[in-house]
Amino acid sequence: MKIFLTIFPIAMVLMISLIPTAFAETVHVSIPEGTNVEGCETNNECYLPYQVTIDAGDTVVWTNEDLAFHTVTSGNRLDGSDGLFDSGMFKIDEQFSYTFTNSGNFDYFCTLHPWMEGIVTVQEVSAEDGSNGEGGGCLIATATYGSELAPQIQQLREIRDEKLLQTESGSVFIQEFNKFYYSFSPTIADFERENPAFKELVKVTLTPMISSLSILNHVDFDSESDVIGYGISLILLNVGMYLGLPAIVIFGIKKKFEN
Numbered sequence: 001m002k003i004f005l006t007i008f009p010i011a012m013v014l015m016i017s018l019i020p021t022a023f024a025e026t027v028h029v030s031i032p033e034g035t036n037v038e039g040c041e042t043n044n045e046c047y048l049p050y051q052v053t054i055d056a057g058d059t060v061v062w063t064n065e066d067l068a069f070h071t072v073t074s075g076n077r078l079d080g081s082d083g084l085f086d087s088g089m090f091k092i093d094e095q096f097s098y099t100f101t102n103s104g105n106f107d108y109f110c111t112l113h114p115w116m117e118g119i120v121t122v123q124e125v126s127a128e129d130g131s132n133g134e135g136g137g138c139l140i141a142t143a144t145y146g147s148e149l150a151p152q153i154q155q156l157r158e159i160r161d162e163k164l165l166q167t168e169s170g171s172v173f174i175q176e177f178n179k180f181y182y183s184f185s186p187t188i189a190d191f192e193r194e195n196p197a198f199k200e201l202v203k204v205t206l207t208p209m210i211s212s213l214s215i216l217n218h219v220d221f222d223s224e225s226d227v228i229g230y231g232i233s234l235i236l237l238n239v240g241m242y243l244g245l246p247a248i249v250i251f252g253i254k255k256k257f258e259n
């Protein structure tokens, strides 16, 4: 039991210390009071700050601090909305957030007060394929289970689209997970295609994790804290399965040899 008792806390500390650095950043932009009247544009103060620079995967949150309705609509006053994002009208103290998955310069304006303009500059994340956000295929699972339509993959997709992406913390998690995941998954998927034995090994390794995720199909998230709660429980369960069980087995074998 000693090994288990040593490995488990170390693994926990590692997991927990990795969580904050792995999370995407959230950048706040305010819509200051009085922007419903022309004039703020002369100093670029209709959205504050008027220009923000973020990494792909980061989220911008706009807060309406004015007394009037406003919108945050991608595009510009000359060409109108380009359809990428649109808050619709939102009122005082309400927020609108958008997660930028691709790099580039994104203009936006207020459709009610077109003099209000802002810009979001999104920098490429230096991962191999980190810009691929929602809708990206699960490369490893696809290579492992043979097709995008395998039930295990459908299940993962359902959890992602119907559960996690419906909540804010879930969306943040997926963004971060994708950044991390797409940094190594193409390599593993290629290797699996070339090496059937490795593919079987991955299948055996992934199955407990996918089974544990299926718990999420049977719960309803009522609040953001539910998501975090289930998320942490699942991480703990998986740490237990992947580090705890082998540790117990190794310990058992060791004990046998000692006797």
Ligand SMILES: [Cu+2]
Pocket (backbone or CB within 6 Å): 035, 036, 069, 070, 071, 110, 111, 112, 113, 116
């Ligand atoms: Cu406005």
